[in-house]
Amino acid sequence: MTEIWEGLVTAVKLIISLDPEVMQIAGRSLAISATSSAIAALICLPLGAVIHFNRFPGKRTLINIIQTLFSLPTVAVGLFVFVLFSSAGPLGGFGILFSPAVMVIGQVVLITPLMLGLIISALSATDKAITDTAVSLGASGFQMSVVTFREARFGVLAGLIMGFGRAISEVGLSLMVGGNIRGFTRTITTAISLETSKGDLELALALGMILIFIALVINIGLNRIQQR
């Protein structure tokens, strides 16, 4: 018990004193995951609308596939991205393996199905009468989707947040394609995994607390938006 307690005390000290290494790792984690979430959102918002508002054969199957990919294993995506971007791989010419850029790409691949699926379900959950009314009042296709998105905003926002949550909490992918390089690709999760294996529990605990704190802040923010 004393080990855990001492670890927690040191962890709190590290956070309160704004320890440069802890802050740097947390900042990098946030930046990488926020970037990948933003890119995934830019893909998923329009794509979700296109899938939701159009009827086409195989739509049900497509949605099923997207939902299956919710549970895409991070290490499988890691392996796939590694092989793709490794110097000997088809995209090796970019030379970005073991860099934050390739971590962002991997995270986008990882969270796009989740965001897309949740956005589609949020759109599907809106009252059909609203789109019907909008159309009957002469709304264009774009106006109609704006109305629907507004109606589905909480669900859509929750989908974006879920995507971000998956990105910032995954470790397998970041470790494999980022290489856990100190000062460059070390994120909260890869640092926790390394520090725990090194037996330096204080830093690992501090970073774990920060990760939970980030989740808390985001949830409070989401709640406030929903209550307005």
Add this chain to the structure above:
Amino acid sequence: MKRKTIIAILAGLVLLSLLVSFAGCPAAEAGYPLHDPEVRFKIATTTSLYDTGLWYHLEPIFEELANVEMDIVYAGTGIALEYGRRGDVDAIIVHDRAREDVFLADGYGINRRNFAYNFFLIAGPASDPAGIAGSTAAEAFEKLYNAGLNNPNAVKFVSRGDDSGTHAKEKLIWSQAGFDYEEVRNSGAWYVEAGKGMGPTLLMANEMQSYVMADISTFLAYNLKSNLSIVSIVEEDPIFLNVYAAIAINPETHPKAKIDIANRFINWLISKDVQDIISTYGEAEYGRPLFFPIAGCDMPGCPPVEDYTLPVPEYTSS
């Protein structure tokens, strides 16, 4: 449209964070100065040199000297060689002579220089249930095998199991003891494959109160840090000699490999400055240095002198 604005602001913030993080903003990198972030020199290193903190010590010195940003990827010898074959790094630090020779012969690497050495040991519970104290490495393995098969609850052996240099040495000792490695690894619950780096494997063996083969440096470093309850039981067998080597990736196989920096790095590792650092690294904390500079290596199995005294020549493409 208010919600859309919120989303737009969110996206804007995110893009800002992207700019901050990728422009190498000094504020974001506080406490860890960037040198020339444009020139990233990547090496893959065997885990023991990382777990003992040696790279943390050496990295800033070389970055300052060569004005590059050094990226160190933690990988056992097997994975490090694979990164090298794929051209994902510019140099590798490994310790498995047999596979190094194949790597060089296949044209993936050039300019190998040995720069440090230490020894392996077999550690285990202080009560030594398999009774290996006083044995040679091969005898100890044979005793472990028999005791492990008879009583897998009391006698366990944790292997790296990751194709690292340490794992390769372990296999070599098994064959010296007259065993077929595949047979050993499938012989029962007493033989545990960790699939982890040296430090994590030691911690695992410590938790399980099992036997483990480790290099002395990592063992000492973790013993001080985590207060291991397993103790060193078998040492001082000539087969335990463990020599570390640096190899540059051959630019003829991988034209993007940064050969000039790699050469400079290797020459720096065998320079008197770094050899002096190695000869004292860890002395203050552990009461003895963790690694030995290669020049002091004078026992059977040590590399020939030119493997560490001859500076690597400047690269000229043919």
